[in-house]
Amino acid sequence: MTEVNKPPRLGGWTRFVTARPRLSLLVALVITALAVVAGSGVADRLGSGGWEDPDAQSTYATKALEREFPDSQPNFLLLVDSGSADVDDSAVAAEARNLTARLAAEPGVTGVGSYWQADAATAPSLRAKDGHEALIAARITGDESTMSDTLDRMAPHFRGTHGPVEVKIGGIVAVRHEMQTIIKEDLARAELIALPVTLVLLVMVFGSAVAALLPLGIGIVAILGTNAVLRGLTELTDVSVFAINLTTALGLGLAVDYALFIVRRFREELSGGAEPLQAVGTTLRTAGRTVLFSALTVAVSLAAMLVFPQYFLRSFAYAGIAVVLLAAAAALILLPAALILLGHRVDALDLRRLFRRGRSRSAAAETSGTSAFGAPGEKGKAWARLATLVMRRAPFFALGTTAVLVLLGLPFLGVKFGTADDRQLPSTSESHIVQQHIRDGFPGSPGGGLEVLAEGKATPAQYTAYKDRVAALSEVVRVDGPLVKGDSAYFTVTPKGEAVGDDAQRLVHDLRATDAPFDTKVTGTAAVLVDSKHAIGERLPWAAGFIAVVTLFLVFLLTGSVLIPIQAVVLNALSLSAMFGAVVWVFQDGHLSGLLGFTSPGSIETTLPVLMFCVAFGLSMDYGVFLLSRIKEEYDRTGDHNGAVRHGLQRTGGLITAAAVILAVVMVAIGTSRVTNTKMLGLGIALAVLMDAMIVRSLLVPAVMRLTGKATWWAPGPLRRFHQRFGLSEGGHERPARGAGDGATSHDVPADRDGDGSPHESGGIRALR
Incomplete structure (x- = not known):
């Protein structure tokens, strides 16, 4: 043979x-x-929280208050609506007290209180400004699963009409339970959308x-x-x-x-x-x-x-x-x-055969599943012509594309970070309605106050002196407490403005800096946000550094170049600018909120940008690998830099675009969710994927590689020899470059050809032909 x-x-x-x-x-x-x-049943075992730092001061204080003062941490609310009557009407008050007593008798419920039982100091915050709504508050005990079961058991007995009042259910337990239910329903709907649409697109691609x-x-x-x-x-x-x-x-x-x-x-x-x-x-x-x-x-x-x-x-x-x-x-x-x-x-049931009548079987097979991806055929030639045009006007495309991406990302400079709350849910959800009524109609900031846990022995005079110092802070509206139990006590501090606004966040820092004769820990919504931002800011450089270093190393193993890994990291990060700008413009500022069906909280949940960056950056590298490996393979074979870039885009441009469109369809299906964070994740990543495949890979990468020329493939001698020994290849070995001295490019000559005259398969991991 x-x-x-x-x-x-x-x-x-x-x-x-x-x-x-x-x-x-x-x-x-x-x-x-x-x-x-x-x-x-995996969805039933998943939690709906996880935004807080478990090692933060606020987390410690929250757990201590739950343990020592469970009544201080209500997580379940009944919004009692008296209609046109006043909440102090005798019939309304009698029914409300009856509901309060029934709630207190429920297993797994503690710390029940209401407007109709509150003292003069706290009662005003539990009564709506118009006098037609008031609150019953309680705490459901246990872990997330137990609390969810308790809510499922109780809710039908309290929700709805009771004599002269209408009752709606709210509180953090209700918000999380409803969020979990909606996500499960939305996921099933997204799969019903994504699977058939993806199948149709795949049939169009493959035939x-x-x-x-x-x-x-x-x-x-x-x-x-x-x-x-x-x-x-x-x-x-x-x-x-x-x-x-x-x-x-x-x-x-x-x-x-x-x-x-x-x-x-x-x-x-x-x-x-x-x-x-x-x-x-x-x-x-x-x-x-x-x-x-x-x-x-x-x-x-x-x-x-x-x-x-x-x-x-x-x-x-x-x-x-x-x-x-x-x-x-x-x-x-x-x-x-x-x-x-x-x-x-594998080519059976070719649904495109109806459009290929008159063509020979061999001609059909030659282009089947090929031209659709930008391989040989007219569509592949179109990508080659695009690459030629881009490289001919490389400075224009490089600067113009970069300017557009930077411009699209500018709204992110105005980002405001917040916490996930009921506004993640659709405006028609019950728990969102309850919380929105509280925000709009109740005085102060119910549920948005800060709590100061005091630990250590102290005298009443010391507690009073500390309370006076806190009350004197400029961001404070009112200080309640202390409630003392053994060597522990807690104060409730009502801040000015929004529960997680700038005043409340400054107050967290001021409270932690206030002198006290005992140990103090601050918690509350604003404190959780402050601690979460600190934890992310402290660890973000490590995460970014990990991604950058490992990506640089992997792309070097693929290409043997020093410049290409740097280009890959920078251009990938730049490709995400449109996503981040759109997230702020749409979801923080509220543009298109009516069209997309969500309520803007005026901020972005702190962890979302980190999540979206990691996912979108990885997907961008996914497409970058396919393009770079094809370019690398062709350059190894011919030594023609511009021809390799053109060939790489010709071979992979359509394929990457088809893959990006299919992935974007899946992400858009996820983006149809009624939960805002999920909607933001799906639509944002869909945009990033499309921008990367259609703009960065098609225009910016070939333009930049044309500008860097053969210097693109340069590596110092030690790194070049490291790549020759450990770099990823398809079998065989690259020939040494002309001039073995340090600083020579690693691919100055065409690769050998095998015995059959075909190009020798060497170099980095190859993309598809």
């Missing part, structure tokens, strides 16, 4: 994956079935219904597997209910991305005459390596959230890393097994 006709040897990984395809699929089916069982179903199947396996992982994690730590949305979005989106590249390369190999086993081997050595490297870059960005103490952010790291690795594993193990069994039948 001649070298030309000899099929390539199968590597160890390829032999492992392809040895028993039927057994692989059977095992996968069994594992998936077990994952369905293990992950069932073949069989090929289109493969990425969808990989996505479903990844989602079900991650649900099982999250269910297991709930036994060990708190996990946010919001993380399940990321599981669906990334599981489906990335699985589709990875399967797109693998299925397309497999079909190309088949159309070139390869047998299925040989085609799978070539696919795994090329597209498979690219998928693996891409998954690592996404996982690195998501892992950075483990730096932060808030379990809201850590939950997204757990879910994200799990779903990325499972999507990659399914694409690299299950998908090849399915492709071997399908063989040429």
Whole structure:
């Protein structure tokens, strides 16, 4: 057998994956079935909080108050509406006292109080300004699951009409319970939207219904597997209910991305005459390596959230890393097994054949699943012409695109950080209505006060002196207390303005700086916000540094260049500017709130920008890897820098765009949620993905690479030799550059060709052809 006709040897990984395809699929089916069982009911075990720093002063004080003074921490409210009557009307008061007594008798409820039982000092804050509404407050005890069960049991008995009054349910327990319920309902609706739309888009991309179903199947396996992982994690730590949305979005989106590249390369190999086993081997050595490297870059960005103490952010790291690795594993193990069994039948049920009448089978096969991605064909030529145009006017496109992205990001300079509250819910939700009535109609800031925990022995005179010092602070409206129990006491401080406004946040710092003869800890909504901002600000440089360093290292392993990793990090960060600007303009400032159906709280929840950056940066690197690997491969082969950039965009531009559109569809489906944070996450990341694929990868990257020229590939001698030894390659070795001295570029000569005259496959992880 001649070298030309000899099929390539199968590597160890390829032999492992392809040895028993039927057994692989059977095992996968069994594992998936077990994952369905293990992950069932996972949403019911997820928490709806997690925005606070568990090690913060405010968290300590909150737990101490719950333990020592449970009545000081009401988390359940009944809004009693007397209609046209006054809340002091005898019939209204009698019914309200009856409701208060019934609530106090409920198991799992403590600290019940109401306007009709309050003393003269606190009663005004529990009565609406118009005199037609008043509050009954209580505390539901237990963990989140127990509180949710208690609420489910009680709510039907208190909600609705009771004689002369109408009762609505509110409080933090009700807000979180309603949020959890809505997220579960919205997630089911998002899946019903995303799955069929994604299938339609995949059919349009591949033509073949069989090929289109493969990425969808990989996505479903990844989602079900991650649900099982999250269910297991709930036994060990708190996990946010919001993380399940990321599981669906990334599981489906990335699985589709990875399967797109693998299925397309497999079909190309088949159309070139390869047998299925040989085609799978070539696919795994090329597209498979690219998928693996891409998954690592996404996982690195998501892992950075483990730096932060808030379990809201850590939950997204757990879910994200799990779903990325499972999507990659399914694409690299299950998908090849399915492709071997399908063989040429992967093109079965080609729904585009109706539009190809009159064309030969060979001509159809030559472009099937190819031109749609920007490979050879008219669409590929269009991407090549775009690359030529951009590089011919590189300064204009580089400066113009950068200016546009910076301009779109300017609104973020006015960002205001806040806490998640009932305004995350739709305006029609019961708990949101209750809290909005309290904000608009009740004096002061009910539920928005600050509490000072005092620990240590003190005399009444010392308590009085401290209270006077606090009352003298400029941001204070009123100080109540102290309530003393043993060696502990607490004061309630009402700040001026909004519960989490600038005055309240300044007051937190002032209270913590106020001298006292005992230890003091400050908590309350504003204190939680201050501590959360501090925790994020303190750890943000570490997270950003981790992402930057690991990304620089991985891209260096891919390219062998010093400049390209820096370009990748800077351009990726720049591509996110439009997302951050839109988040502030839309969700903080309230533009389009009517169209999108949400209530703007006038701020952005503190953890959301961190989450969105980590997710969007990882996805940007996902697309960057596919483009850079293709450019690198061509430059290794020809030594023509401009031609490599043009070739890379021609080969991957359409493919990246198709993948981005599909992922954006999934994120927009998530963005239809009625919970504002989820809506912001879905729509914001959809925008970032589209901007990255259509603007940054198509215009900014080729323009910048044209400006940097062959210096793009420069590396100092030690790093060049490190890359030659440890860099990622497709087999074979790069030839040494001309001039072995330090500072030479690492790719000055074309790569060798194999015995059959085809280009030698060397260099970094290759993108698909």
